[in-house]
Every structure is written in structure tokens, then in C-alpha cells.
Amino acid sequence: MGHRNLNPTNSYSHCPANAASRRQHLLRDNPLYSHLSLRRLSVDEASSPAPVPQSYRALVIENEYLQLTFLPELGGRLYRCVYKPTGQNIFYQNQVIKPSHWGPFMPAEHNWWLAAGGMEWAVPVHEHGYEFGVPWNYAVEATSQDTTVVLWDSRDSDRLQFEVQITLPPQQAVFIVRPRLTNPLTNDTEVQLWLNAMLTLGSQTIAPETEFVLPEGPVVVHSTGDSLLAAEGKVMSWPIYGGRDLSRYANWNQWLGVFVQQPEQNFVGAYNHTTGLGVARIFSPQAAPGVKLFAFGPDFNDRGHYSDDDSQYFELWGGANRTLTYANKAAALYLKGKGGQIDLGLSVSSPLQGQIRLIAAEERIILEQTVALTPGDPWRQQIAWPDDLPSDATLTFQLLDSKNKHLLDYRKLK
Structure with missing residues (x-):
């Protein structure tokens, strides 16, 4: 100060x-x-x-x-x-x-x-x-x-x-x-x-x-x-x-x-x-x-x-009166399926160790990683859209801490 x-x-x-x-x-x-x-x-x-x-x-x-x-x-x-x-x-x-x-x-x-x-x-x-x-x-x-x-x-x-x-x-x-x-x-x-x-x-x-x-x-x-x-x-x-x-x-x-x-939703943003x-x-839609x-x-x-x-x-x-897809107090997520691939990005608000999961069609895990994240080092990854996965399949992204507490859980259609 x-x-x-x-x-x-x-x-x-x-x-x-x-x-x-x-x-x-x-x-x-x-x-x-x-x-x-x-x-x-x-x-x-x-x-x-x-x-x-x-x-x-x-x-x-x-x-x-x-x-x-x-x-x-x-x-x-x-x-x-x-x-x-x-x-x-x-x-x-x-x-x-x-x-x-x-x-x-x-x-x-x-x-x-x-x-x-x-x-x-x-x-x-x-x-x-x-x-x-x-x-x-x-x-x-x-x-x-x-x-x-x-x-x-x-x-x-x-x-x-x-x-x-x-x-x-x-x-x-x-x-x-x-x-x-x-x-x-x-x-x-x-x-x-x-x-x-x-x-x-x-x-x-x-x-x-x-x-x-x-x-x-x-x-x-x-x-x-x-x-x-x-x-x-x-x-x-x-x-x-x-x-x-x-x-x-x-x-x-x-x-x-x-x-x-x-x-x-409780967030707006820009990238x-x-x-x-x-x-x-991040705000309360009821209060503000x-x-x-x-x-x-x-x-x-x-x-x-x-x-x-x-x-x-x-x-x-x-x-009162990469791009962001979803955000809460823990993290901001970018998730987009386009051109036969899935682009992912994640930025956290404070350091954490935990796990990332990407689930397709409600039950198929197509990505699972143990990560150590800090606000100064955003996580990014690209993966191929599985050939046998329907183009309209639902994608669910999860971020869990070291005690398996869900910090972010987002569900998105392609």
C-alpha cells in the first residue's frame, strides 16, 4: 500500500x-x-x-x-x-x-x-x-x-x-x-x-x-x-x-x-x-x-x-435497479466445440490443486487430469472431438479440489 x-x-x-x-x-x-x-x-x-x-x-x-x-x-x-x-x-x-x-x-x-x-x-x-x-x-x-x-x-x-x-x-x-x-x-x-x-x-x-x-x-x-x-x-x-x-x-x-x-446467471464478462x-x-441477480x-x-x-x-x-x-463461457467465484471457464475439436481454457481466482474432468453424453469421460493451478498461469488445452461422438452431444466440465469438492460444474451443448 x-x-x-x-x-x-x-x-x-x-x-x-x-x-x-x-x-x-x-x-x-x-x-x-x-x-x-x-x-x-x-x-x-x-x-x-x-x-x-x-x-x-x-x-x-x-x-x-x-x-x-x-x-x-x-x-x-x-x-x-x-x-x-x-x-x-x-x-x-x-x-x-x-x-x-x-x-x-x-x-x-x-x-x-x-x-x-x-x-x-x-x-x-x-x-x-x-x-x-x-x-x-x-x-x-x-x-x-x-x-x-x-x-x-x-x-x-x-x-x-x-x-x-x-x-x-x-x-x-x-x-x-x-x-x-x-x-x-x-x-x-x-x-x-x-x-x-x-x-x-x-x-x-x-x-x-x-x-x-x-x-x-x-x-x-x-x-x-x-x-x-x-x-x-x-x-x-x-x-x-x-x-x-x-x-x-x-x-x-x-x-x-x-x-x-x-x-x-450470476456472471457477465468480456475477453x-x-x-x-x-x-x-460475479454478482447476485437478486441483490444487484x-x-x-x-x-x-x-x-x-x-x-x-x-x-x-x-x-x-x-x-x-x-x-441495483480465451473467451468466457462460465464463471463463478472460483474460476472462469472457456469451452467451445468447433471444427472437429474442443477448445478448453480455465483461469482460477486463487491457487488450488485438484482435478479436471470433461464428460460427454452425461457419462463418457473424455478428459481427466490432475492439475495445480494458479491465477498467473491459465490452463489451456485442445482435444479432438471423438469420431464416434454425436455432434449434438452434451459436454460437462468439472473442476474439483483436492478433497473432491466441486468448485465448478458446467454443462454445455456443442
């Missing part, structure tokens, strides 16, 4: 010239905004913005496999997550801190959302909220078992209070996020709470070979610039729609945001086939059912509003 002065970016002046007048309107209409303070810029600042070097105080914690960097001054965001065995950052990292026209306010020029990268806390209103660029408070709680960073926006009693705890356990390639929202007011207050991870999975910009892992079934379109897809607010199928496999970013055109209607880096979000995916699309031409290097990323949202 440590503090560092981080100079990750150049920063632009961060507030539109007419934002102060907009704030007065918000104060009259919604007590959620009563604590929001925006600086009015001069006409020259607003019309001809220019980046200047800016340093931020960074809080860094790490274990054997992950290094987490927080920027409390920039919305308390989790700015970096480096996978130490390869040195790759799972998050997008913008080279500039640049206000964009996206956000909850209308008209659009009143917004100043920062596509800075990392994981942001989108609270207390829709879209990205408005606390993404203001200083947050923090504390560090270290025990013999783990290290937890506690971030909070305010503990004033006259407003909603948001706190998020990020725990890094030892010897595991995972971190745990626990958000908490408290209403000390005497009246009910409408609020939205989302966690937004801005990701590229080991590259500066999103790779065409990125694959998105959402539950198959209906999704609701939040917004899109692709006229060949369902319109905003309409339902469409995932991942195949109009003959296109939208789980592959190479098949996208323009921007698209979708909500998963009823997530029955970058170019960098070999993937991520999974909100799942949203957003990406710009290769043909999106408005990148200059948030970046100076033409970079792109995708967003994996969660809220």
Missing part, C-alpha cells in the same frame, strides 16, 4: 461556461443537486480549451496478482487494475481528462462527464451521475486477511450518502466491490446507483477481437446509432440479431447500449482475444440485477469529444 503523485494525463478546464446558471435551475427543482458546485469559466476558456499537465494523488494497494490504483481527487475512481503476471491493465486509461457533452443534464452542453477510464461510481442520478470528477474522501483498512479501501462522497446529514468498499484479498486475482447508499433525510428520495467499468482489457483502445459475454436472450436497447438494430426502448435478441453476432465487437457498426432484462486478457463480474453493456462501435466518429488519441473502450455496468 502506498501514496504516489500520479501524472497520468493532461487535463482540460472542466466546466462549461453556462454551468453555474444551470446549477441554479437544479437547486430549485431537485434537492439531490444542492451540494453541487461548478465553476463558471471565462469565454476564452470555454471556447478554446487546451490541455495542461495535471498531477493527482494516487492510492495504490496490491497483492500477489493485482495492483489497484485509486484517484480520490477524481471521483474516487478505481483508475487502474494491473494484472501483475503480464503487466496488463484491464481498464481503459484516457490520455486526457477532457469534459464531454454526455451526462444527465439537458441541453447536452451543460454536461461535463469525464471518460477518464477505470471504474466510476455513477450516483445519484441517471447516466453517469455527477460525482465522477469531484474529490472523494477515503480510508484504508488493512488486516491480516485483506486490505480494503473505503471511499465516500459525503457524510453530511442533509443529503444522500454514498460509500463504496473495495477489498483486495491475498493470493487471489479478484477484488470485491461493496457499495452502500444511505438516506439520512426524512423523506423518500429517488436515486440511481450504478458501477461503471470502462474497459479495453490490456490495450489502449478496444480490439475488434473483443468478445462480450452476456446471457443469451432478450435485451432492451438503451440507445444506438445503428439503424439496423432495434430502436431505443425496444427489445431485441442477444447475441444474434439480424444475422449478426453482436457478442463480437468486429460485427458492430455504431454505438449500442443494452440492458439485460432478467439476468438468471480480448488479441491480448489474451478477460474479466468477469442491473446489467448494461455499452460500446461506441468502429464507425463512431465523435471520439474527439472525450479523447485526443482516437481511442475507444467499452462499458460494463452493474447496479
Whole structure:
């Protein structure tokens, strides 16, 4: 654990010239905004913005496999997550801190959302909220078992209070996020709470070979610039729609945001086939059912509003309101039968010794291995599809620990 002065970016002046007048309107209409303070810029600042070097105080914690960097001054965001065995950052990292026209306010020029990268806390209103660029408070709680960073926006009693705890356990390639929202007011207050991870999975910009892992079934379109897809607010199928496999970013055109209607499985994720880096979000569908995916699309031409290097990323949202096939707290699995062979990959969250089994047609063991696995060394294997096995046979993958406890049990049709 440590503090560092981080100079990750150049920063632009961060507030539109007419934002102060907009704030007065918000104060009259919604007590959620009563604590929001925006600086009015001069006409020259607003019309001809220019980046200047800016340093931020960074809080860094790490274990054997992950290094987490927080920027409390920039919305308390989790700015970096480096996978130490390869040195790759799972998050997008913008080279500039640049206000964009996206956000909850209308008209659009009143917004100043920062596509800075990392994981942001989108609270207390829709879209990205408005606390993404203001200083947050923090504390560090270290025990013999783990290290937890506690971030909070305010503990004033006259407003909603948001706190998020990020725990890094030892010897595991995972971190745990626990958000908490408290209403000390005497009246009910409408609020939205989302966690937004801005990701590229080991590259500066999103790779065409990125694959998105959402539950198959209906999704609701939040917004899109692709006229060949369902319109905003309409339902469409995932991942195949109009003959296109939208789980592959190479098949996208323009921007698209979708909500998963009823997530029955407890994970979503993504995998970058170019960098070999993937991520999974494990959650309770009952406690945090909100799942949203957003990406710009290769043909999106408005990148200059948030970046100076033409970079792109995708967003994996969660809220209350090789590729990944299945994941749980113990491991992430890739399993695909294609072209007369079976491709397998397994990444564990903590070291273990145990056994792997691949069972076909419910009872035929076609692979059985004793393994010693660590988070820094994913297991991969290819085996031929048995000639006498029907092409529609069910495949079952099992991971057992040294005491024969089932850590992962997944059943899949070819």
C-alpha cells in the first residue's frame, strides 16, 4: 500500500461556461443537486480549451496478482487494475481528462462527464451521475486477511450518502466491490446507483477481437446509432440479431447500449482475444440485477469529444435497479466445440490443486487430469472431438479440489 503523485494525463478546464446558471435551475427543482458546485469559466476558456499537465494523488494497494490504483481527487475512481503476471491493465486509461457533452443534464452542453477510464461510481442520478470528477474522501483498512479501501462522497446529514468498499484479498486475482447508499433525510428520495467499468482489457483502445459475454436472450436497447438494430426502448435478441453476432465487437457498426432484462446467471464478462486478457463480474441477480453493456462501435466518429488519441473502450455496468463461457467465484471457464475439436481454457481466482474432468453424453469421460493451478498461469488445452461422438452431444466440465469438492460444474451443448 502506498501514496504516489500520479501524472497520468493532461487535463482540460472542466466546466462549461453556462454551468453555474444551470446549477441554479437544479437547486430549485431537485434537492439531490444542492451540494453541487461548478465553476463558471471565462469565454476564452470555454471556447478554446487546451490541455495542461495535471498531477493527482494516487492510492495504490496490491497483492500477489493485482495492483489497484485509486484517484480520490477524481471521483474516487478505481483508475487502474494491473494484472501483475503480464503487466496488463484491464481498464481503459484516457490520455486526457477532457469534459464531454454526455451526462444527465439537458441541453447536452451543460454536461461535463469525464471518460477518464477505470471504474466510476455513477450516483445519484441517471447516466453517469455527477460525482465522477469531484474529490472523494477515503480510508484504508488493512488486516491480516485483506486490505480494503473505503471511499465516500459525503457524510453530511442533509443529503444522500454514498460509500463504496473495495477489498483486495491475498493470493487471489479478484477484488470485491461493496457499495452502500444511505438516506439520512426524512423523506423518500429517488436515486440511481450504478458501477461503471470502462474497459479495453490490456490495450489502449478496444480490439475488434473483443468478445462480450452476456446471457443469451432478450435485451432492451438503451440507445444506438445503428439503424439496423432495434430502436431505443425496444427489445431485441442477444447475441444474434439480424444475422449478426453482436457478442463480437468486429460485427458492430455504431454505438449500442443494452440492458439485460432478467439476468438468471450470476456472471457477465468480456475477453480480448488479441491480448489474451478477460474479466468477469460475479454478482447476485437478486441483490444487484442491473446489467448494461455499452460500446461506441468502429464507425463512431465523435471520439474527439472525450479523447485526443482516437481511442475507444467499452462499458460494463452493474447496479441495483480465451473467451468466457462460465464463471463463478472460483474460476472462469472457456469451452467451445468447433471444427472437429474442443477448445478448453480455465483461469482460477486463487491457487488450488485438484482435478479436471470433461464428460460427454452425461457419462463418457473424455478428459481427466490432475492439475495445480494458479491465477498467473491459465490452463489451456485442445482435444479432438471423438469420431464416434454425436455432434449434438452434451459436454460437462468439472473442476474439483483436492478433497473432491466441486468448485465448478458446467454443462454445455456443442
